[in-house]
Amino acid sequence: MDVxxxxxxxxxxxxxxxxxxxxxxxxxxxVLGSEPMREAFRQYPGLLLLLPAFLATRGxxxxxxxxxxxxxxxxGLIRPELAYDERLANAVVASFVNGIxxxxxxxxxxxxxxxxxxxxxxxxxxxxxxxxxxxxLTSVVLxxxxxxxxxxxxxxxxxxxxxxxxxxxxxxxxxxxxxxxLAVVIVxxxx
Amino acid sequence: xxxxxxxxxxxxxxxxxxxxxxxxxxxxxxVVLSVLEMGSGYVLESLEATYLDNPTLLVLVPVMxxxxxxxxxxxxxxxxTRLHLGTLSFAPRDEALWANVAAIMSLAMTVFAALAVAAWxxxxxxxxxxxxxxxxxxxxxxxxxxxALAICISVAATYLSYRRGLDPDDTTIPVVxxxxxxxxxxxxxxxxxxxx
Numbered sequence: 001m002d003v004x005x006x007x008x009x010x011x012x013x014x015x016x017x018x019x020x021x022x023x024x025x026x027x028x029x030x031v032l033g034s035e036p037m038r039e040a041f042r043q044y045p046g047l048l049l050l051l052p053a054f055l056a057t058r059g060x061x062x063x064x065x066x067x068x069x070x071x072x073x074x075x076g077l078i079r080p081e082l083a084y085d086e087r088l089a090n091a092v093v094a095s096f097v098n099g100i101x102x103x104x105x106x107x108x109x110x111x112x113x114x115x116x117x118x119x120x121x122x123x124x125x126x127x128x129x130x131x132x133x134x135x136x137l138t139s140v141v142l143x144x145x146x147x148x149x150x151x152x153x154x155x156x157x158x159x160x161x162x163x164x165x166x167x168x169x170x171x172x173x174x175x176x177x178x179x180x181x182l183a184v185v186i187v188x189x190x191x
Numbered sequence: 192x193x194x195x196x197x198x199x200x201x202x203x204x205x206x207x208x209x210x211x212x213x214x215x216x217x218x219x220x221x222v223v224l225s226v227l228e229m230g231s232g233y234v235l236e237s238l239e240a241t242y243l244d245n246p247t248l249l250v251l252v253p254v255m256x257x258x259x260x261x262x263x264x265x266x267x268x269x270x271x272t273r274l275h276l277g278t279l280s281f282a283p284r285d286e287a288l289w290a291n292v293a294a295i296m297s298l299a300m301t302v303f304a305a306l307a308v309a310a311w312x313x314x315x316x317x318x319x320x321x322x323x324x325x326x327x328x329x330x331x332x333x334x335x336x337x338x339a340l341a342i343c344i345s346v347a348a349t350y351l352s353y354r355r356g357l358d359p360d361d362t363t364i365p366v367v368x369x370x371x372x373x374x375x376x377x378x379x380x381x382x383x384x385x386x387x
Contacts, residue, residue, distance in 0.1 A: 003290045010294035014265050018302055029250035030313045038243050049236040053228035055256050056372040087208040094213035102221040113229055169257045
């Protein structure tokens with residue numbers, strides 16, 4: 001076999017989608033490194049601790065939702081329309097429960113880890129408030145955004161299976177940190 | 192709507208599309224993953240001073256968390272497709288395997304070199320600049336290490352699923368992406384501590 005040609009083919013097939021994902025990650029990183037966000041990390045000890053879990057669970061919850069939509073379309077179990085359908089509604093509700101529920105768990109976990117280690121931490125209500133608000137906002141955008149993108153690409157004759165992974169990471173990174181910051185602002189005003 | 196009919200078709204026809212079934216399958220896994228991710232978060236929190244004093248390092252964090260998993264997912268998907276087609280041998284002299292390894296490492300080289308340049312530019316605009324040489328070494332060394340780890344984990348996970356009669360399509364990608372998510376921050380922090 002021509003190893004060089006094979007390397008170039010695999011490279012060419014993936015470099016575009018990885019670049020999109022890189023841009024999303026860079027945008028998220030720019031928000032994380034910005035002065036107001038660094039100030040939030042100083043103000044709420046525990047926020048940096050929960051960050052990897054918060055970013056990583058987005059991929060799992062909404063990646064699974066996207067994969068389910070895509071298999072459902074391929075199997076003819078759901079139709080690519082934004083009309084009421086019991087299966088679709090159940091999947092949407094389950095994603096909200098998973099996405100918002102795990103956000104609250106992450107807030108509690110982060111507080112508990114710092115308590116167990118005897119370190120300084122923000123108040124439980126602050127950490128959970130931040131993860132809850134950002135969890136609700138990301139769920140709404142990701143669930144409906146993914147539905148639009150998966151149905152749209154399917155109607156255009158593209159296989160959503162190839163697009164879901166990178167779409168989820170990119171949207172998750174971008175909206176995850178933006179809503180995390182927004183949640184910090186909201187919690188700062190309310191609590 | 193007649194109640195019994197709705198209950199019959201609803202209950203059985205929905206199968207894995209019931210809200211309760213989806214949540215019951217996923218939520219325990221999500222909790223376990225979040226607990227594991229706390230290890231990664233603990234590293235970040237412990238190095239808080241380093242990250243907050245060098246905001247450019249924070250710019251790298253989301254890409255480090257996500258990209259290892261992306262590269263691992265591409266590699267695993269190819270491995271498991273070849274396994275299903277019956278063309279995969281786990282022999283060290285398998286040329287197609289090495290072609291895929293070379294492609295993944297070239298992709299990592301491209302992505303993490305671009306990340307170093309872009310993060311340097313972003314870093315200059317949001318905070319006091321960090322030396323480009325340091326940043327380039329940190330981005331490339333941690334990125335290539337992560338890519339190499341992603342490849343090893345993919346091969347190991349595919350091999351184990353194959354030996355146990357599991358479909359690697361269902362097992363390998365979630366394992367590889369989650370392990371890489373956790374390792375991303377750890378590898379970045381270790382390399383950054385050595386360089387700075």
